[in-house]
Amino acid sequence: GNSVTQMEGPVTLSEEAFLTINCTYTATGYPSLFWYVQYPGEGLQLLLKATKADDKGSNKGFEATYRKETTSFHLEKGSVQVSDSAVYFCALQIYNQGGKLIFGQGTELSVKP
Amino acid sequence: EAGVTQFPSHSVIEKGQTVTLRCDPISGHDNLYWYRRVMGKEIKFLLHFVKESKQDESGMPNNRFLAERTGGTYSTLKVQPAELEDSGVYFCASSKFGGGPGGGANVLTFGAGSRLTVL
Numbered sequence: 001g002n003s004v005t006q007m008e009g010p011v012t013l014s015e016e017a018f019l020t021i022n023c024t025y026t027a028t029g030y031p032s033l034f035w036y037v038q039y040p041g042e043g044l045q046l047l048l049k050a051t052k053a054d055d056k057g058s059n060k061g062f063e064a065t066y067r068k069e070t071t072s073f074h075l076e077k078g079s080v081q082v083s084d085s086a087v088y089f090c091a092l093q094i095y096n097q098g099g100k101l102i103f104g105q106g107t108e109l110s111v112k113p
Numbered sequence: 114e115a116g117v118t119q120f121p122s123h124s125v126i127e128k129g130q131t132v133t134l135r136c137d138p139i140s141g142h143d144n145l146y147w148y149r150r151v152m153g154k155e156i157k158f159l160l161h162f163v164k165e166s167k168q169d170e171s172g173m174p175n176n177r178f179l180a181e182r183t184g185g186t187y188s189t190l191k192v193q194p195a196e197l198e199d200s201g202v203y204f205c206a207s208s209k210f211g212g213g214p215g216g217g218a219n220v221l222t223f224g225a226g227s228r229l230t231v232l
Contacts (some may be wrong), residue, residue, distance in 0.1 A: 024222075032220070043223050043225035044156075044206075046222075080149050089156060099210060100146060100161055100169065103148075103156040105155040106153070106155065106156070
């Protein structure tokens with residue numbers, strides 16, 4: 001079946017530290033990959049996406065590269081800020097399956113000043 | 114454009130009562146999805162509407178949950194009777210269909226969610 005596995009949180013970092021949140025997937029079809037973010041008190045927001053192998057999605061200093069050979073889509077940021085504290089969700093979407101997303105369990109990130 | 118709107122933002126009810134959650138999608142979005150996140154676990158798919166038709170309801174947990182989308186505009190999700198394990202955050206999302214492999218993905222826009230607490 002189709003599934004997404006994320007590293008467990010919570011992750012606590014100091015400001016300006018390097019961030020990696022691991023995400024691996026299993027897919028029976030050809031997936032598009034996404035990272036969504038939920039800031040405290042807000043809804044889910046699309047952070048970035050990639051639709052084919054070797055694509056790199058980027059936004060707000062975050063990056064993730066679609067690695068088909070390792071079935072991974074790890075999220076990275078070179079220097080985190082306190083405002084990046086949120087829950088991050090990795091998700092996949094299989095072409096021609098109605099557009100629904102399959103999410104990982106979420107990784108809570110807390111950035112301390 | 115206005116985003117996806119959900120209400121109530123938070124509902125507290127007792128076991129056995131009924132709750133109805135509402136979702137207003139982005140205007141012109143034929144696709145509407147319901148998801149649920151229970152107690153810090155993954156966000157799980159519940160169902161998918163295309164206009165007023167249920168395209169996929171494979172994620173609906175049981176027959177205590179009823180979703181409707183009359184007229185293909187807003188949608189409601191009713192839980193009757195509510196049980197303790199129904200507590201969680203219910204998200205609604207809408208989209209226009211995108212492309213396929215190598216092209217644009219079908220990007221879903223989510224609402225802020227409705228938090229349901231069943232006591």
